[in-house]
Amino acid sequence: MRFSIIAKVLGVLLMLFSLTLVPPTLVSLWYHDKSHLSFLMAFFITLITGLVLWFPTFNIKQELRTRDGFLVTALFWAVLALFGALPFIFSAASSLSITDAVFEALSGLTTTGATVIVGLDYLPQSILYYRQQLQWLGGIGIIVIAVAILPMLGIGGMQLYRAETPGPVKDNKLTPRITETAKALFVIYLTLTVTCALAYWAAGMSLFDAIGHAYATVAIGGFSTHDASIGFFNSEAIYIIAIIFMILSGINFALHFTVWRDRSIKSYWRDPECRFYLTMILLGLSITIGYLYYTNTYNLSSSFLVGSFELVSILTTTGFGVADFTVWPTFLPYLIFMFAFMGGCASSAGGGMKMIRIMLIFKQGIREINRLIHPNAIIPIKVGSKTVSDRVVEAVWGFFAVYVICYVAMMLILLGTGLDVTTAFTAVGACINNLGPGLGDVAANYSSVNTPAKWVLCFAMLLGRLEVFTLLVLFSPMFWRR
């Protein structure tokens, strides 16, 4: 590890992040909500720390190498969460403990959307705006990293995408890839956000709420400016806009780029992962809507609207709510919750294991069965016309297994801190899948969860966002050798 180059990158990152504290300061001044000093303090602390890290290293000309990508990616979320927590700590209005502030900031940046705050409707606008903006920044952050860095690191089979990314590819240096790719992706991300915000505004939200919810929608974040989430607006039009933009935001942004470049909307259906994603949504919708209507939980039109909203919100791991799906009959809450393990497509801001991996697990499972019947046959696994290498197959299997094992370990620790089974099981699931709401005591918010459990859940959010392996690699002694 070359710490000076990593210090330089972190320094630049913090200086850039400090700039993102300017908009909430302006919001505070605009609304006279008396929180501008909190943001200014956080701004200076972040900027100065960034300068201190950057200054001794500014004339270092080393390039980041592939392997440094693990550390930079992990530090991106860990360090930004610490500095991002500052305004929550300084603000008298939110007055969060350090634990709560870090939890809230990390939940925002990882686009998890789990909140420890009750009484959102009474918070200063600047704090509300800042939470939404954290998600938006976290969203573009993970998309750029997923498209530009993860395929090169080969995390959990993501080397599949190595050849497909926009921008120069064959290079082993990270920086040019990131800047080129980031530009293209940011334009798409911004376009989606602006369109979504205009749609919300047109449908009746205030401009403030429209921008805030567009941030959280496109980032698959799920933070809201109201305790009642999107349900606050009680508007069919807004629900439908949210459903459409959640589905769009769950699609691979490299695929959005292809569609935009080729001006061909058919590419969505031609892409195997996107086709699988849309199929899973249709499957989930049929079961949810059908079962809601069959059990007389809602009338037909409400079953459609509310069922679609909740299913899409959980499956894409957005986590917005318009109704309390946790009280729906028998298996439905857990089934819907299980869809969050699928999550969005790779290279979106969605959480979960990602559709591509679930699709490969299905295909690989069927191959294992067919191999038993024909032990000597060579049965390739294909994604589209591409044959998947054994290395990818093993990486995907391994990803699934390590995901499940980490899940169980964290759940046992949460039980040890005194949480009940439903809460422990779903809190870990909601955090590792970057979903947000769970069942039991964490159906609405995480305010009742004890402090040690909150730190475990912070780890879960980070683990999920970093595709498990980026974080686990850092615990391997082999990583730190040489």
Add this chain to the structure above:
Amino acid sequence: MRFSIIAKVLGVLLMLFSLTLVPPTLVSLWYHDKSHLSFLMAFFITLITGLVLWFPTFNIKQELRTRDGFLVTALFWAVLALFGALPFIFSAASSLSITDAVFEALSGLTTTGATVIVGLDYLPQSILYYRQQLQWLGGIGIIVIAVAILPMLGIGGMQLYRAETPGPVKDNKLTPRITETAKALFVIYLTLTVTCALAYWAAGMSLFDAIGHAYATVAIGGFSTHDASIGFFNSEAIYIIAIIFMILSGINFALHFTVWRDRSIKSYWRDPECRFYLTMILLGLSITIGYLYYTNTYNLSSSFLVGSFELVSILTTTGFGVADFTVWPTFLPYLIFMFAFMGGCASSAGGGMKMIRIMLIFKQGIREINRLIHPNAIIPIKVGSKTVSDRVVEAVWGFFAVYVICYVAMMLILLGTGLDVTTAFTAVGACINNLGPGLGDVAANYSSVNTPAKWVLCFAMLLGRLEVFTLLVLFSPMFWRR
């Protein structure tokens, strides 16, 4: 599929099974418990069905092929459970419904040990004896199949054991392998049972109870002749004998064979799976005993005795009980329950995923991490001195994933039938791991579970006993082609 040869095998199997109804008939006559007619009726029905299947096919000289092994193995448990249920249906004393009778018989034969009967202490001796004997038969059945057939079928990586089995190996014909291997394994199984029974008897059990519990111990079955299970005897000596024989019975029987042939007890520790198994037991014991003592749940000596008994009983998937571990503090019940997913060693009567697979999953997980750090290195996975092939690696990963997916699917169905989360989660776990007791409503017995749920749990027991894939293969259209 050649149905005539399979009919012949089933015919022979049923005729043999009918003979096992003679001992309980004799027990009934000895104790004058008025149940002998139930057993005689079951005997004749089974014998005649066997004859009807066998007679038209007796001069067929075809050999069973490897691929027929899937169907024969699956039918072994499914068909024997149906006929094994007859005495429970006929007996006025037990008077079980068809569902309950099949559940109880399958639970016995798969050595799960989940029971729907409350009031064991008041049942006729012959019925009690018969339940214990079902487990004993199921135990030797799975051991023979695991040693002789599963390695050839290559289920979930078990081709690892292909070269190690006693008896002729290179042959593609099933019959000679089975008879040769079965003899050697049966001698070991019988020796363990007799020793265990004598020990129980010497420690104060009645001869009847000693034989019955020896059956259930060596088969990793967990059925008891008392509602209070082994706790009924309230004897330290009996607890310790049970612990020792549960640990012994959880070891690979092919390894027992090696130790016996080479007269070298060191082979136990030289065997990588057995070493891992003993290490996991020590790990589980340390946590359980330490936490029980630390939380003042028991005094030091009781923490040792009761903690060891419950941990070994659940980890080996025996399912005997001397105390209600489900009320132990915070994470301990779930942690202990999780150990049942490891289960015994391959080629024992133990359930769970088997120690060898858990060991491989650990090694494979670490390899995946190291591969990320050194993408171009070739990192072999070794079991002892043997390198594990990629095919085995993929099969083990696949086994784990399919296990988890089947688990979740069955749990959702159970929730749909109205069970609560804890009960649904642990009932599936207790059945797919062939463990027996769960938490929640199924901590003591399964009498309160609804009928559809019982059938799902029957499927779970069968799925676990058949190493998942043997059963899933039968649902593949490719299997039935040609």
